[in-house]
Amino acid sequence: MVVTASTCRTETVFDYSWKHVVSAYWNRYPNPSSTHVLTEDTIKREVRDGKLYSRRLLSKTNPVPKWGARFYNNVPVKIVEDSVLDPVKKTFTTFTRNLGMKKIMKVDEIVVYSEQKDGRTLAVRRAYISSQVFGFSRAIRAFGIERFKANGNKASSGFNYVLRRMFPQHQMAATSTPTTTSQQSTQPAVTTSASTQYGDMAVAVNHSSTNSNSSCSKTEALKRTAKIGYEFCKCHASKITQLFSVRN
């Protein structure tokens, strides 16, 4: 079977210095937007060539919807996150993917945190989403992309919460940052978190008209097949949301 992947990319600016962002990163959980994250462990860590390499294992709740149970058993989703932190160049790259469930949907996510010229921190998120479920691959991947976008807001929201708590005095003035594309997430995205839980279907339906914030490839081709999948998913929306939640 041919497995094609969809890709997606979003940018987020945090109003904190790179050092604050990477310090808070290790303390991201728990936060109000991460209630589905169950456990978090460091399973490997070393300093090599002045860089910090870490591997962490996360587990998340995974209520499988009825139709999903046909493909897989109901166990918590395990997520493995590798990261490389370069304190000299001030870059922090995380590479995250799910363990198991890969036939339904495999998501590889890469986030690069780097310092902007204005002292803020830019996070560039990229996801590679593939699915091997016969007949539903495209719909599921399209769903994954929407999930990715919603998750991004949720993740920023949770992360900003932790940053504010850890470094209350260090938030930079939230001026109208002239950063390019991503108006969706430059501000602490507190307001968006409420809608994300059930917002996926709405987001998905609007997909054809609003695609300004993220540059997703294959969008045109996906739209048509995605619609069929969305109808199918509609009644299970909230459950699927959790099944396919990847990381926050």
Next chain:
Amino acid sequence: MNSIGDDCNELKKQYDACFNNWFSERFLKGQTDDSVCAPIFKVYQECVKRAIREQKIELREVETDYTTTTEYDNNNNGSGSGSKPSKS
């Protein structure tokens, strides 16, 4: 945040505290010597590995997958190459 092994929570808490302090007070200030948390990390690792084994989490899947990292991002390509999956 809890550990995957219920009995590892206390060790994890101690290690995280040690690491966070080392990270912001030493590593980010240019000191790359990470031996200060090594003893507690070792104990914590033994606990987590036991839990992973008991819960039959298949980590070899990770190791094999990791070699494909380079096609996504060159920044990551050194991270998984140094060590084989530990079965201990």
